[in-house]
Amino acid sequence: MGSDSQLSASALDMSAYWLPYTPNRYFKKTPKLMASAKGAYYFDTAGHQIFDGISGLWCSPIGHGDPRIGQALQKQFEKMDYCTAFQIASPDTFTLAKRIANMAPNGLGKVFFTNSGSEAVDTALKIAIGFHKVSGRGDKFRCIGRERAYHGVGIGGISVGGIVANRKMFASMMMNGVDHLPHTYNLSQMAFSKGQPTWGAHLADELEKLVALHDAGTIAAVILEPMQGSTGVLVPPEGYLQRIREICTKYGILLIFDEVITGFGRLGTTFAADRFGVVPDMITFAKAITNGVIPLGGVIVRDDIYETIMNHGGQEQWIEFFHGYTYSGHPMAIAAGHAVLDIFESDDLVNRSKSLEPILEQAIHSLKGQSKILDIRNIGLAAAIDLEPIASEPGKRGMQMLEKCLEKGALVRISGDTIAVCPPFISTEAQITTLIEIIGSSIQELA
Numbered sequence: 001m002g003s004d005s006q007l008s009a010s011a012l013d014m015s016a017y018w019l020p021y022t023p024n025r026y027f028k029k030t031p032k033l034m035a036s037a038k039g040a041y042y043f044d045t046a047g048h049q050i051f052d053g054i055s056g057l058w059c060s061p062i063g064h065g066d067p068r069i070g071q072a073l074q075k076q077f078e079k080m081d082y083c084t085a086f087q088i089a090s091p092d093t094f095t096l097a098k099r100i101a102n103m104a105p106n107g108l109g110k111v112f113f114t115n116s117g118s119e120a121v122d123t124a125l126k127i128a129i130g131f132h133k134v135s136g137r138g139d140k141f142r143c144i145g146r147e148r149a150y151h152g153v154g155i156g157g158i159s160v161g162g163i164v165a166n167r168k169m170f171a172s173m174m175m176n177g178v179d180h181l182p183h184t185y186n187l188s189q190m191a192f193s194k195g196q197p198t199w200g201a202h203l204a205d206e207l208e209k210l211v212a213l214h215d216a217g218t219i220a221a222v223i224l225e226p227m228q229g230s231t232g233v234l235v236p237p238e239g240y241l242q243r244i245r246e247i248c249t250k251y252g253i254l255l256i257f258d259e260v261i262t263g264f265g266r267l268g269t270t271f272a273a274d275r276f277g278v279v280p281d282m283i284t285f286a287k288a289i290t291n292g293v294i295p296l297g298g299v300i301v302r303d304d305i306y307e308t309i310m311n312h313g314g315q316e317q318w319i320e321f322f323h324g325y326t327y328s329g330h331p332m333a334i335a336a337g338h339a340v341l342d343i344f345e346s347d348d349l350v351n352r353s354k355s356l357e358p359i360l361e362q363a364i365h366s367l368k369g370q371s372k373i374l375d376i377r378n379i380g381l382a383a384a385i386d387l388e389p390i391a392s393e394p395g396k397r398g399m400q401m402l403e404k405c406l407e408k409g410a411l412v413r414i415s416g417d418t419i420a421v422c423p424p425f426i427s428t429e430a431q432i433t434t435l436i437e438i439i440g441s442s443i444q445e446l447a
């Protein structure tokens with residue numbers, strides 16, 4: 001039997017599919033089935049139009065079904081559907097790497113391709129450890145993450161990540177020697193912030209305490225999301241990232257920005273590094289580089305880190321870095337990447353994202369004062385609302401919001417009782433206003 005996306009929920013045998021990051025038992029009782037997508041909208045199996053308020057999953061800033069990406073994929077399929085990246089390579093992979101490097105901050109000129117954000121994170125951690133090792137600093141083995149961080153689901157990513165639910169079931173598998181900085185969110189100091197909070201730069205000095213505790217000689221890298229997306233758009237306080245950079249430089253610790261969400265325009269600049277004026281040693285990316293059409297991720301690396309690993313003394317026919325994936329630099333993903341960057345240029349999408357920031361900010365903060373709202377915050381084309389949880393039923397209001405918003409024609413992201421939105425860059429002002437109206441009226445209807 002072939003697939004039929006129009007199958008209604010009652011006719012569909014849902015038993016075999018184990019959904020990721022989804023309460024499976026609840027979903028199978030209350031399925032939410034999408035049949036198609038075009039532009040900024042999904043259409044569910046009953047034919048209802050649903051505004052994609054979360055750009056796929058932070059990955060589709062161009063919206064869905066842009067024919068320019070489809071045509072590039074069709075062309076690539078006819079030219080070459082697959083080519084291993086081990087020992088042979090397609091020229092387009094080099095040109096995409098160069099394009100990405102040219103968009104990155106100065107000095108970050110090398111690109112390692114992966115298939116996902118999780119793989120990008122684990123790759124960056126391995127590059128950090130490998131770099132120190134070949135530099136004669138094999139004792140630098142610790143990686144520092146941050147509370148409330150999301151760095152994907154690889155062993156490296158969950159180890160440096162700071163979401164307890166992602167970690168507790170797998171505690172026995174964690175990487176050795178990891179420690180965490182405190183997160184920077186503080187409701188009493190920064191409620192209803194617009195953009196960067198002014199309080200909290202001093203929290204970067206906690207890194208000095210970790211250095212004092214472990215000794216800088218044991219610390220390889222600090223990895224941070226410049227803006228913590230998955231735990232609800234936690235915006236770095238003014239001066240915080242600058243201070244982290246200074247401390248890392250002082251002690252020879254590599255700074256990795258995980259820009260899987262923020263890369264390619266989400267904060268109104270190509271990378272968050274540009275918006276905050278802080279240059280890390282590596283940047284991880286994924287998601288928007290292909291508009292979510294085909295998986296592709298990667299790490300942008302400081303030139304001298306690459307050179308050090310290349311030149312650590314092996315013979316030329318020896319592999320310098322024992323790492324890579326069957327689908328690293330997959331030609332179809334590379335073709336999607338080129339098409340997406342072409343569209344970003346021709347449609348000036350980073351500036352489009354920037355110009356929508358005040359619209360989203362104004363709309364979402366207009367909900368301040370409604371009952372059940374604890375906080376609203378925003379930066380770039382991303383925003384979040386914390387709802388007061390129902391005592392002893394955490395997450396219930398979040399789920400009610402997901403369902404009410406879907407009924408009213410909008411998809412939002414829930415994390416517990418936090419609602420996040422990150423609309424596509426192609427959104428109109430009216431679509432963003434409607435999205436927030438739907439959220440506002442859904443909150444009003446909550447019990």
Ligand SMILES: Cc1ncc(COP(=O)(O)O)c(C=O)c1O
Nearest residue numbers: 116117118150151152258260261
């Ligand atoms: C900051 C960050 N890093 C890593 C990841 C993991 O990416 P993926 O789901 O592609 O593995 C995500 C996913 O949302 C993310 O937000």
